[in-house]
Amino acid sequence: SGAAGGSDEPPGKAAKSSKADALPVDAWDCPICTKAMTGRIFQCQLGHHLCEDCLDELKARSGPCPTCRQLFPPTVVRNFGMEQLAGHFSFACPQACGFRGKPDALQTHKSECALRLVKCPVEECEHWCFESPAPAP
The missing domain is CATH 3.30.40.10 (Zinc/RING finger domain, C3HC4 (zinc finger))
Known part of the structure; x- marks a missing residue:
């Protein structure tokens, strides 16, 4: 074990995190x-x-x-x-399509996700629908 603080890390360095140190999920x-x-x-x-x-x-x-x-x-x-x-x-896609990625990859994915909501292509329709049908389970 290390010095008085109980860490084996050199002074001035961050200690390795443990589950107890993890950020809350929210x-x-x-x-x-x-x-x-x-x-x-x-x-x-x-x-x-x-x-x-x-x-x-x-x-x-x-x-x-x-x-x-x-x-x-x-x-x-x-x-x-x-x-x-x-x-x-890593963060999950908000459309629950199964994709997980770092923020930059997620931002790109969200604009391409097959489950993203788009305005209905039928003229004068005000509904929003999925870009493509959900995959079968």
């Missing part, structure tokens, strides 16, 4: 839409995070942070640290 969930934040992540003045889509929606209606109720400043703050950390994890 740490990546946007508090508004509850989807995993795999794109750009923003934060309020007090550091509460949310996804880009929800931030755009909140700002359009001048809504406050859902956690602390503070208004967002005119200049938004990205949480680059959380974005960088997210790059070390």
Whole structure:
């Protein structure tokens, strides 16, 4: 065993994480839409995070942070640290097609996923449907 801290890691280096040190499974969930934040992540003045889509929606209606109720400043703050950390994890496709990947790969996949919702191709139809039928089980 190491020094007083009990770690075998050299001073100034991060210790290897264990399951006890792992992030909670909902740490990546946007508090508004509850989807995993795999794109750009923003934060309020007090550091509460949310996804880009929800931030755009909140700002359009001048809504406050859902956690602390503070208004967002005119200049938004990205949480680059959380974005960088997210790059070390794999996330499931929100369409439940079975794809898992790092945020960059997931963003690309979401625009190509066969189960993504698209506007109905029938003229004047307002429905949304899957890009292609779901595969048989």
